[in-house]
Amino acid sequence: MKLKLNISILLLAIIMISCKNDQKEYHNIIDKIEAKSTDYKRDSTFSNNQFEKSDLVQVIDHETQFYVENRKNRIESYECSECHDKPVSQLQTENLGKKAHWDIKINHADDKTMSCLSCHIENDMDNLHSITGETIDLNFSYQLCNQCHNKEVKDWKGGAHGKNISGWKTSRVSKLCVECHDPHKPSIEKRWPARYNSQMVDERN
């Protein structure tokens, strides 16, 4: 009996000693993150930031909450109805000349999928419209993209796609889909790299 007790005490002691290295308190970083997580409050007042809260629009999803910049405030000739006060077919006959966005060509999916009318509707130019004819505010244009690109929008809402422009400490402000992807030609063009490291090449040759 005494021997058993001694052995168990010894075992206990060994375990205690072997775990005492505080440098390796956690087995891996994920354990550490989970153990130390707190309900960290990100600064929602944008006090130390370039953003005015009044110029932001909140995106609310059941999982995440974040902001995008008010798009309508930044579209140069909004509201659209200031010019589009008549149907397009009528405006075209009036010989107004090339005034605005006359050069837009749709290069987004194929003709069977996309036309101007997939997003715009003639009698309500100030808003966007979904496939089902629902009105979508220009500030929430991601809802329109979400009709086909729901996977990308899900990633965007979570924070894996797109771009955080407010930093990690203040509440998240993200870029809208259309701030990187021109909705009329959404793919991003090839270009040359911003830099070439000649030194590295020299050193290796």
Place this chain on the structure above:
Amino acid sequence: MNKEIKKWFSLNLGNKKQSNYGCSESKCDKHRLEKKEDGISQVFDVNMNRRQAFKKITAGLMIGAGAVNSSCSVVSGEENKEKSQIEWEEYFKGNYKLMSDEEKDKTVNRLVRSYELRNGKKLNISSKGPEEDVLFGYAFNISKCQGYMDCVNACVEENNQDRASQMQYIRIHEMNDGKGLNFGEADDSFYHEVPAAGHFYMGTQCFHCDNPPCVEVCPVQATWKEKDGIVVIDYDWCIGCRYCMAACPYDGRRFNWSTPQIPEQEVNKNQHYLGNRLRKKGVMEKCTFCIQRSREGNNPACVDACPTGSRIFGNLLDPKSEIRWVLANKKVFRLKEDLGTEPKFWYFMD
């Protein structure tokens, strides 16, 4: 004896009889008290042998002679005297890790004043410490990166890297499709239109390991992991032995083989002591997650510069942060995970 407190000055070199190993509680406390002491006592209160003493005396004499020469000279102006006073105090300052807040402020002020005397411009050097409940992490989307290299440009400009040797913390590797993550066959010095067909791109930099091998090997403890997870270097304590460079399995560290050259107008004046302040010849440097930006709540320069949104930065201890969403919802992996270095830099795909 705990590794944490085994500093070079407590090694008791020269006097082998009074060994410090296996110290009792009271002795350890004494060492802890020693930590609080200022830079001058760190340098002077050390047992040393004759050879070391000669080295110290010679180095000290050379600086001292210079200082005395200019400070006592009738010819040299007030500015020169101040310069040599700063040089003197900078020479005898301690390891940043052991400095009190007051000492940190003093050395920062000296560095600012010294630059002002030399270049007539005012720097803004911060010594801001880590915040509670913050652990920085980074995620990189290899499906999104297109090899545009805007991150590299932003990094060089932000962090005052040597323009002459074209030092870069970030490398973008152009990998061949179908060959996996093959760094041997990847090209990290490409210059052609990107994205090139049949290739994908992957960026590497310092991964700020949670168990950093570079910190382990530093013989003078000039590099360490801060509370918020950033692995930093005290450029004034680094002796340039490059052990850390050899120990890093990720090619994350860079060495200044010559004095860094940066045109005056391009110097980023918004600096941090442990970050982008101007380095000298013979010291190590590396990515610090732009400590001067991240400790202020901003994203690192590479994250802000990336035109594709491949780079995600945030607080790992905030369950609602974007980085945590990526870890929870994407298939993430890290490089050489089996080494146990625990990098805080994850890769993922769409």
